[in-house]
Amino acid sequence: xxxxxxxxxxxxxxxxxxxxxxxxxxxxxxxxxxxxxxxxxxxxxxxxxxxxxxxxxxxxxxxxxxxxxxxxxxxxxxxxxxxxxxxxxxxxxxxxxxxxxxxxxxxxxxxxxxxxxxxxxxxxxxxxxxxxxxxxxxxxxxxxxxxxxxxxxxxxxxxxxxxxxxxxxxxxxxxxxxxxxxxxxxxxxxxxxxxxxxxxxxxxxxxxxxxxxxxxxxxxxxxxxxxxxxxxxxxxxxxxxxxxxxxxxxxxxxxxxxxxxxxxxxxxxxxxxxx
Ligand code: NAP
Numbered sequence: 001x002x003x004x005x006x007x008x009x010x011x012x013x014x015x016x017x018x019x020x021x022x023x024x025x026x027x028x029x030x031x032x033x034x035x036x037x038x039x040x041x042x043x044x045x046x047x048x049x050x051x052x053x054x055x056x057x058x059x060x061x062x063x064x065x066x067x068x069x070x071x072x073x074x075x076x077x078x079x080x081x082x083x084x085x086x087x088x089x090x091x092x093x094x095x096x097x098x099x100x101x102x103x104x105x106x107x108x109x110x111x112x113x114x115x116x117x118x119x120x121x122x123x124x125x126x127x128x129x130x131x132x133x134x135x136x137x138x139x140x141x142x143x144x145x146x147x148x149x150x151x152x153x154x155x156x157x158x159x160x161x162x163x164x165x166x167x168x169x170x171x172x173x174x175x176x177x178x179x180x181x182x183x184x185x186x187x188x189x190x191x192x193x194x195x196x197x198x199x200x201x202x203x204x205x206x207x208x209x210x211x212x213x214x215x216x217x218x219x220x221x222x223x224x225x226x227x228x229x230x231x232x233x234x235x236x237x238x239x240x241x242x243x244x245x246x247x248x249x250x251x252x253x254x255x256x257x258x259x260x261x262x263x264x265x266x267x268x269x270x271x272x273x274x275x
Pocket of ligand 1: 034084162208
């Protein structure tokens with residue numbers, strides 16, 4: 001086969017036949033997961049560790065973070081708990097700085113820290129707007145910025161932002177949250193375009209309805225839950241483990257030619273919405 005087809009010129013000799021398990025391996029990589037203390041962030045942190053990465057977990061709650069860091073160490077990986085508030089720019093930057101100080105470098109970032117509060121749009125206050133946007137959108141951007149400064153020096157990396165169904169559909173009482181998550185998709189596309197030449201890939205996972213602290217109120221309503229199961233083609237809600245595959249894929253070389261994308265992990269919810 002000639003060099004034109006094989007991709008050898010661009011990818012090197014190893015690039016062509018590297019499909020299979022090795023492509024999904026994160027051995028030797030260092031990851032930072034914001035919101036790693038519980039819920040989806042914790043699930044993703046453990047999935048990355050199982051795939052071979054050392055993982056820093058960051059949030060505001062030291063006790064919960066230390067517990068997750070302990071679980072990661074039990075898997076035979078290194079881990080560190082970083083206590084910081086992502087809604088403050090200095091907190092976002094410190095998450096990256098303390099990860100690299102403790103674990104030596106940074107290859108993967110997952111921005112899973114997030115908040116939500118339902119409120120009719122006519123009653124949304126400036127405080128509620130700032131609370132949600134500062135955590136979900138400003139925090140995500142400044143973690144990306146601090147991480148990319150490190151990754152640029154290291155020759156590349158993978159950033160995974162957590163979007164939502166609300167990036168793609170309008171659901172009443174969720175205006176600030178939807179604005180933040182549509183913003184996350186917008187900034188992901190811009191950063192993918194801007195940082196691709198630096199070898200930094202930036203993608204989104206958009207989860208559907210998952211059982212976590214954030215959605216406890218919804219899942220405690222039996223009518224809502226019955227309706228949800230009818231609306232999801234795969235017939236059930238998501239669990240943090242359901243994000244493992246997409247997260248490891250986007251973090252690893254298996255997705256080396258994928259950037260600027262949104263992967264909905266939602267049991268088919270978005271695809272089946274009437275347009
Ligand atoms: P969760 O269980 O409520 O966890 C939220 C995480 O964010 C916690 O680790 C929390 O840590 C952290 N966090 C919140 N504010 C923070 C701040 N200011 N600084 C640092 N960390 C902060 O929620 P989840 O369901 O796992 O949600 C994780 C992400 O997925 C969010 O972005 C959410 O919008 C998104 N999402 C969730 C669903 C779902 O169905 N659950 C669906 C779509 C998207 P501490 O409290 O320890 O600081």
